[in-house]
Amino acid sequence: MVSLFLLFAFSCARAGDGGQAAWPSFRGGPAQTGVARVALPRELALLWTYEADDAVESTAAIVGGTAYVGTNGGDLLALDLAGGGRKWTYKAKDSISASPGVAAGRVFVGDMGGTFHAVDAATGKGLWSFETDAQIISSANFADGRVLVGSYDFSLYCFDAAEGKLLWQFESDAQVHCSPCVAGADALIAGCDGLLRSIDVAGGKEKGNVTLGANMAASPAFDGGYVYLGTYGGTMMCIDPAGGKVVWDIQPVDGGAPFYGSAAVSGSRAVFAGRDQFVRCVDTGNGSERWRFFTRGEIDSSPVICGGDVFVGSGDGNLYRLGLEDGKEKWRFAAGSPITASPAIGEGRLVIGAGDGAVYCFGVKAAGSAAPAGE
16 A cells, blocks of 8 residues: 555655656656656756855755755755745755755755755754764665665665654665665665665565676666666666566777766666766667767766756766757757756756856746846
8 A cells, every 4th residue: 555655755746836747856766767757848948046155966856846955065955946046054964965855845865974864845944863874975765654875884774754763774795875776665776895786675674686796886777677777897787686687788898987877767768877978878678879979078967868858967067968869969058067966857947056066947938037147
């Protein structure tokens, strides 16, 4: 039976600008496919820019007309999605590079000091916190009233989202950098121990693992049957978690550079972006390359599929819009500073932060409105 928490969380994910779908967590949802559920206009306009005091590596969450994003200065910001004004600031104990996750009126995020925070989404008031033993880069994910997060203390944690009670702690063999992927009753993690592990969400017991042959920084993306991952060794992979095997693994002949960002998966296409400066689209069936696009900087930003387009930031300071079918550039925005955060697309907007502390919001410009400075 679907829990009341999930029903409420789902209604939050649908709330906002005209009832359009939100972006409540890193990669857009529990399966972390990086696919937006709302369309963006053909002509994309810069609607507002918010200047934070510190670099923004955190990927935003968009829920209920608010964009939530962390800064390297340790601020969790709630920004009005319509105009970019700051609603509130919550001060964490250390810098924030993880993406906030939003469910049931709460915002969840970990900091580099190892503290995991639960904050009231409306007011910014701290509700509960938990101290892990090392930094948290992993973003929060949700399953049946529970919130999951990884830590560099080698552990995956599961809490009761409402009260903050620790329900279980699973200890792996190395740092858990990735954000846990929820695949049915399982949480999937791929970490620095070179394994893709399936953990039972209900009890925290390991159900199986697959050897990947390399360390992982990227988070798993689950399309309902298979998991897609780029490794730190520069290999793109498709894994069958139920069968416990690697379906295919492809290393580009001119590649070998690490994949730090996570894959986006839709239908027969998986999109990877790596530190070799390329965005690649491959066939999900056999890993064959459909197209590639070269940027002029390393890519740590995770691509997002939105309709027939792919959005991704680059270390060259540009946000790109590419055709999903052919990889051709349709549009770019020059932020002027490296972009390592990933696009968040929800409620008719795209929000992304940059290394100079600017947070940008794109969408449809209202008729007769003036262009913002710098557009």
